[in-house]
Amino acid sequence: MLDERTKKILYAVIHSYINNPEPVGSRYVTKKYDFGVSSATIRNIMADLEELGFLTQPHTSAGRVPTDRGYRYFVDSILKEGYGHLDEDLATTFLSRLQNIRDDIDAYFAEVSALLSRMSNYMGIAQAPKPxxxxxxxxxxxxxxxxxxxxxxxxxxxxxxxxxxxxxxxxxxxxxxxxxxxxxxxxxxxxxxxxxxxxxxxxxxxxxxxxxxxxxxxxxxxxxxSFSEGEIYMEGLLDVLTLPDFADISKIKQIYKAIKDKHIMLKIIDSISKTDGVQVIIGRENEFEELSRCSIVASTYGHSGKKMGVIALIGPTRMDYSKAISMVDFVSNCLTKTFSE
Amino acid sequence: MLDERTKKILYAVIHSYINNPEPVGSRYVTKKYDFGVSSATIRNIMADLEELGFLTQPHTSAGRVPTDRGYRYFVDSILKEGYGHLDEDLATTFLSRLQNIRDDIDAYFAEVSALLSRMSNYMGIAQAPKPxxxxxxxxxxxxxxxxxxxxxxxxxxxxxxxxxxxxxxxxxxxxxxxxxxxxxxxxxxxxxxxxxxxxxxxxxxxxxxxxxxxxxxxxxxxxxxSFSEGEIYMEGLLDVLTLPDFADISKIKQIYKAIKDKHIMLKIIDSISKTDGVQVIIGRENEFEELSRCSIVASTYGHSGKKMGVIALIGPTRMDYSKAISMVDFVSNCLTKTFSE
DNA sequence: TTTTAGCACTCTCACCTTGAGAGTGCTAAT
DNA sequence: ATTAGCACTCTCAAGGTGAGAGTGCTAAAA
CATH class of the missing domain: 3.30.390.60 (Heat-inducible transcription repressor hrca homolog; domain 3)
Known part of the structure; x- marks a missing residue:
């Protein structure tokens, strides 16, 4: 649907914005990413991408910023065309940190959420097996x-x-x-x-x-x-809250409230556990206004079709999706393996 | 040490500042609190209070703000001259909300901390009996x-x-x-x-x-x-964090970090449990820089000299000490009674 | 000796202006 | 289809200004 070059430019804008949350200008793209065309051409294409709803301008004459739809297009391409394995080092750290606490479920899942968070700098969520x-x-x-x-x-x-x-x-x-x-x-x-x-x-x-x-x-x-849901462990709220994306207090308050609200978290986790594999919920795609500026990368874990629980990362929509997806995929596979004995 | 009128004026400034966190001017005091003297007189006395270290000016020609030492003087007088009982309504609410969960310690202390917080609008902390x-x-x-x-x-x-x-x-x-x-x-x-x-x-x-x-x-x-400490329940962090006293993000971050840090909380609780009765720690009186703008009103509970645990309120130094003290005193007595069967 | 009126002084804050900088859209030429 | 060029727009930081609030000091009054 988008021609190859347009796609590349969209990804370039997203890439740049993920690394540095400032509107991306055509001149910047021309300089940093080598497309072999002038900034004017990039400018035209970026205008097209805006018309299609993948980019937006915070104000006339600022650079462009990806929209939820832009991220969605990007994430779909990652999910469809496959993504890399988790960084070897991270994977090793992860496994070694969990080795000795296999038998204490509380400690285990607290550590899983902590590791998810520490390895990604987003918020890590891990749900212990549903009773x-x-x-x-x-x-x-x-x-x-x-x-x-x-x-x-x-x-x-x-x-x-x-x-x-x-x-x-x-x-x-x-x-x-x-x-x-x-x-x-x-x-x-x-x-x-x-x-x-x-x-x-x-x-x-x-x-x-x-x-x-x-x-x-x-x-x-x-x-x-009668038990409703598996215990939910979270770690790293502060990391997310102090991101420049949520620089003003009212936003921090909103997100804090939503995250602490068991009701909201359960609803989100519940909806995640309805589907297999890695899922990505971008910005307003989730039903809660308070989390409209956040994205969730999540997966269920469990063996042979029996979904035992959910793990997730929550970060800003401007998230390093590629890394987050690899990480969630990896951790979910680990847990699945671990709990199939 | 301070003459009666000077004391009254100090309390008036504190009272005003507690209700509204803006520097208090001499004219304002003259108008709102009836001392029967002109603003010039009040002005002179406030200057004396500043010299004594009870008040301070954020900048020349702003009103005055109580210092930690000012609050300390105020709190000591409350503690010495006795304080009122907790508001009847609040007391009743408190007792009735706990009636049905006496047997589930987890739920019980989670509710105690939640009630402390909700009734005071500060952060409520409750430590379950030490194992x-x-x-x-x-x-x-x-x-x-x-x-x-x-x-x-x-x-x-x-x-x-x-x-x-x-x-x-x-x-x-x-x-x-x-x-x-x-x-x-x-x-x-x-x-x-x-x-x-x-x-x-x-x-x-x-x-x-x-x-x-x-x-x-x-x-x-x-x-x-081998168990170290009783489980600690906290509620109402958000209420404190969104107070105007902590309007900028770096302060919020600091306090959040300190509160979430088990190590710090344990140290504070440990030091509280060394003494009987209601204790008030004002601003920099506590050893942690991160909490230098917070005050803690706390008490142990337990029967016959055996201290079972600690409850506390954490708020800004600009705290309604009178109410907080009554509340902590009341709750601590309730818990002591409850756990003496 | 204490209190007060009066006044000059200081500091903040909200508001405005201004210019640099960044980025765009459009047009005409390649 | 691409590009150079340019006018235009918008933000942001810096500097200036005046109103407002509050003080300290002094000299007179009680």
């Missing part, structure tokens, strides 16, 4: 004071989740042991989703096992097994 | 994959802590059960500090109980029982 697609290992139920018990859930992936649940004060520790033993013996090895759906079907017929506890068992099991 | 002064209830040890086990620690206060520990792969679940049974039976009800010191003394003599496990038991127990 409901994880594999049930066992639960422990422990009587606490008065009406509450503590439930601790373990999964094969290494997730450990505890929560406090209100129960009938007449439940004894023995009762609780029966509840947990039943689950631990009969359901270990299934995904938590499967446990849930099977459990509530079977309980009716297994009445004998739990007899008088049955009614209350329903409630307790339900609470223990 | 080492909490009362040991029980542990569970669970074999995980390969060389790691999960340890879950429960305290009477409602703390639940889990961690993953590397152990000799030859340890069976039965071995682990013996380790946990021993602890659960012999040490329940003691503080974790006591458990630690007793345990390592006694283990030598109780050899029989753990026999061949002894060596490794040492290591495992040590890891399970």
């Amino acid at each position: 409901d697609v994880s594999t049930f290992k066992r639960i422990e139920l422990i009587r606490y004071r008065g009406e509450s018990i503590a439930a601790v859930l373990f999964t094969n992936e290494g997730l450990i989740k505890h929560r406090v649940i209100q129960v009938d004060p007449l439940f004894t520790q023995k009762d609780l042991n029966r509840l947990s033993d039943y689950l631990n013996k009969e359901y270990a090895g299934l995904s938590i989703d499967e446990v849930k759906s099977l459990l509530f079907k079977r309980l009716r017929f297994d009445k004998v096992v739990l007899d008088r506890l049955l009614d209350k068992a329903f409630k307790i099991y339900e609470q223990i097994l | 080492d002064v909490s009362t040991f209830k029980r542990i569970e040890l669970i074999r995980y994959r390969g060389e790691s086990i999960a340890a879950v620690l429960f305290t009477n206060e409602g703390l639940i802590k889990h961690r993953v520990i590397q152990v000799d792969p030859l340890f069976t679940q039965k071995d682990l059960n013996r380790l946990s049974d021993y602890l659960n039976k012999e040490y329940a009800g003691l503080s974790i500090d006591e458990v630690k010191s007793l345990l390592f003394k006694r283990l030598r003599f109780d050899k029989v109980v753990l026999d061949r496990l002894l060596d490794k038991a040492f290591k495992i127990y040590e890891q399970i029982l």
